[in-house]
Amino acid sequence: QLRAIPEWRESYIGYKRFKRLLKRLPTAQSSGSFSPTASLSLREPSELEAPLLSGPYAEVEALFFAALDDDLRRVNEVSVAETESIETSVTLATGGEALLSQEEVAALYCRLAKLRSFMSLNATAVKKI
Numbered sequence: 345q346l347r348a349i350p351e352w353r354e355s356y357i358g359y360k361r362f363k364r365l366l367k368r369l370p371t372a373q374s375s376g377s378f379s380p381t382a383s384l385s386l387r388e389p390s391e392l393e394a395p396l397l398s399g400p401y402a403e404v405e406a407l408f409f410a411a412l413d414d415d416l417r418r419v420n421e422v423s424v425a426e427t428e429s430i431e432t433s434v435t436l437a438t439g440g441e442a443l444l445s446q447e448e449v450a451a452l453y454c455r456l457a458k459l460r461s462f463m464s465l466n467a468t469a470v471k472k473i
Contacts (some may be wrong), residue, residue, distance in 0.1 A: 347465055349458050355422040356462075357415045357469040359404050364473070365408045368401075419466050 348356055433452060437444050444452075 346462060350464055352422050352462055355418045357419060357466045357473075358411065359469040359473065362408065362469075362473045365404055365411070368404050388465060419463075423459065423463060424463075426455070430459070431454055 430452065433455075436454075437448055
């Protein structure tokens with residue numbers, strides 16, 4: 345959270361929310377209805393829509409993946425919009441024969457660094473979940 349870009353704060357992966365959802369699953373392991381290796385095994389294409397978990401845990405799984413889809417959509421929207429904006433700025437700035445000023449180059453660099461940080465933090469969140 346400390347490295348989060350303030351103007352994109354609402355667009356980050358909801359790491360804490362996902363961890364809370366996943367904490368609802370450990371009791372499934374003790375009841376024998378959850379098998380990590382079975383969940384990761386190759387499945388037939390017809391089975392891809394079926395939940396990995398059964399019983400009450402299927403609801404947690406559905407909530408988890410719906411929230412993940414929503415968060416990834418928001419991350420993608422921000423990253424695509426910012427990438428397009430940066431590309432437009434570079435195209436406009438380099439379209440003529442004039443060179444970019446040092447301030448313009450620094451501003452573009454800062455925008456790229458912010459985008460990289462945003463993407464890196466979100467990738468880390470997904471990996472840790």
